[in-house]
Amino acid sequence: MSGDITLQTHIQDVVNLFRWEDVEDATLVAHSYGGWVVSGAVEQLESRVSALAYVDAFLPEDGQRGHDLLNEQQKAQLEAAKALGEVSRPGPTSTALRIQRPEDAAWVDAHITPQPLGVSMDPVRLSGARERVRHKLYVRTPLFPQPVFDAALARCQADAGWRTAVMDGCGHDPMIDDPEGLAALLEGLK
DSSP states (O other): OTTOOOHHHHHHHHHHHHTTOOOEEEEEEEEEEEHHHHHHHHHHHHEEEEEEEEEEEEOOOOOOOGGSOHHHHHHHHHHHHHTTTOOEEEOOOHHHOOOOSSSHHHHHHOOOEEEGGGGGGGGOOOOSSHHHSEEEEEEEOOOOOOHHHHHHHHHHTTTTTTEEOOTTTOOHHHHHHHHHHHHHHHHTTT
C-alpha cells in the first residue's frame, strides 16, 4: 500500500496483463470500483476486448473522478484521511455489502483489504472505446443501495447498445451471493 497507487496504476495493471499474456477476444468484467479501471483500460485494449460486463459497477464519464461521485459523508472521510497523511481507507464490511449468507459474510470480512485513497483522485480519460465494444452488459443488485449504480443501470437501459439484468436477492457481490446466476449472465453475453 502506498500513496503512489492511483487509478492509472490499476488501469496499467490490466493493460499490461493483456499485453504480457497475449490476451485477445476477451470479456472484461468490472465490479464496483473496477468500472473505473475497465473503462480506462478498454481505451488501450479495444481491439482485444469483445465484450464488457459491469457488475454493480461505476460507469464513469470522461474526466470524472471517483471523488466526484462520493456522497458528502464519504468525501469528508476521504479528506480527513488525506489530511492525516493516510494512504488508504478500510474496505467495506460484509454488512455494508449486504452479503446474504452468514458463512459467506465471515469469509468476506476475513478477506477485505484497505483501499488506496489515490484511486479516487485521478480523472478517467475516455474517448468512447467502451461504447464501441459490441457486447455490453450492466448488472445491478438492488439489495445494495447505491444511487450512482441505479443511474448507471437507467443509462444502460435507455441505450440499445447495452443489455441489462437485475439480480434480485443479491447484495453488492453477486459472485458470492449467486455465482451460478452471474456466471450464466456472463456466459450469455456474446
